[in-house]
Amino acid sequence: MSVHDSAVLVTGAAGFIGAAVAEALMARGQAVIGIDNMNDYYPVSLKRARLDRVGVRFGNLFQFRELDFADMNALSAGLEDQRFGAIIHLGAQAGVRYSLENPQAYVASNLAGHVNMLELARAREVGHMVYASSSSVYGGNTKLPFAVEDRADHPVSLYAATKKADELMSETYAHLFRIPLTGLRFFTVYGPWGRPDMAMWKFADRILSDRPIDVYNHGEMHRDFTYIDDIVGGVLACLDRPPADDGDEKAGGSVKPHALYNIGNNRSEHLMRLIEVLEQACGRKAELNLLPMQPGDVPATYADITALTRDTGYAPSTPIEEGVPRFVEWFRSFHGR
Template sequence: MGGHASTILVTGAAGFIGAAVAEALMARALPVIGIDNMNDYYAVSLKHARLERITARHGNLFRFQEVDFSEMEALTGALKDADFGAIIHLGAQAGVRYSLENPHAYVASNLAGHVNMLELARARSVRHMVYASSSSVYGGNAKLPFAVEDRADHPVSLYAATKKADELLSETYAHLFRIPLTGLRFFTVYGPWGRPDMAMWKFAERMLSDRPIDVYNQGEMYRDFTYIDDIVSGVLACLDRPPADDGEEKAGGSTKPHALYNIGNNRSEHLMRLIEVLEDACRRKATLNLLPMQPGDVPATYADITALTRDTDYAPSIPIEVGVPRFIDWFRAYHAI
């Protein structure tokens, strides 16, 4: 299958956000080439289930290749006959805590892999590459909400450092090769088909089996929980608006064709409030195992989304009171509980 300029390459296509973005593109009748290395950081069965779902719905528009983009030869080989006009690069080694145990996985995927994707974008002269950064780049910033203008050079985890490095690498490529690039600093994303390593999933799993939940920093945590549909709408809005090579300052401060945005819910929720909403959705009380703060974690995240709203009309619409019950409904159905 060749494809054409309207075809979009999506990395991490078997992942939580990647699968949702791929589906939304195909719902717009845009063909998608998805790549993913299907690693076992969490249950590969969930990744296969996501792929089966989108193939069943949009199979005629979807081509999937299992390939590791941190290996340049494998990447170029897998895509040598593929035509695509833009890239949405969401694949990465995710997770703050795992970066303490397996740093090399992050270096391969998030550093070497990001350079490979930039090289691919350059070789193919794509009109735009949108890539995943993370709210973790803000580190322990005390000023809330986090704005894209804030300095972000004190990461508190290797994961965060790799995401900051991706932004710097992208700035260089935008400067040298004038490739339009947009980095999205995702804030805690949740929803159906989500990730088992995320707090929301762990809480649901334990509450529904009447086991205690681990609550860090004695529950004094705030997170800007963002529902998957809101994230997807933001990603697509950005894809449609490549930053112009006009010398004007972009969101995030670049004068090159490189923009950086926060993409969040613009509502920072107290962790104990999330637990209340989960209790309502699960129809049972949680038993709390209160623990100290974990290394590499931050006490609060809160997205200032002014820039994204100004440039794309992004308007997140799903609060946790709506999103969490949807997640729990999906979770029960997926696990038949």
């Protein structure tokens, strides 16, 4: 059975990207088994609202189980009766700054949890596992745009270090067990149903309630802002194209079934430009609280998506001038503003 026809296990299914990917899979007719531990890193009510939306739209194709994939025994027992041919592993402890406060959460979810998912993929002999990495692995790299071939061995946060470790562990499993794996380095994803801990949400919330916004590095920041619909399209395109395996390396083969890609908008926007677009969408000016750079942060991100476009046809089509107003419209509606 191809990965396009089989049921798909989606981790982090109550999360921003996870819920959107689950919806897109079911929209094309695939059943989804979603798992999430529903932790309180941000309000659980938002996670439940995402699940309710998915359930209302695709209840006949959607099963959800509250499971923590960092607990291997619970994961195995909770999925014992489930059959799936592919995994999209998006669940993780997110956030750069929170990793300075609660490192153990990152060790459990992003390190032990990732190994557990690799072991599950191995035991179930899945046709493909797509997993979430992050643009943060590039650390303070000053070469722009960031290319997958660039060195990524100087992380500036524990979160980034765990994501780089996930890539290395995946490389090992692809080598030893020939499991088809694809890692995606996400670049600043935003859009409706987004995350309250991210700048886009915080800025909109404060602008609409006439409170000042915190602007780090005195506004001298650049980010590759990627709209959720573009991200989802790229994730599914990767799922449908498992990386090639040229066979036994002892016999001369050298290509492991492990691919790594940047997935971004291929545009690096000045933070002050983003604020301008937000002001226009919100219909009011922002009061700026200019602050120095935060520990663990980087001044610029910019995705070279050449490889992803070449291999999957990925072509992001949503500039911030279109995506930000869509987000603000949803934000107003969701909060009754």
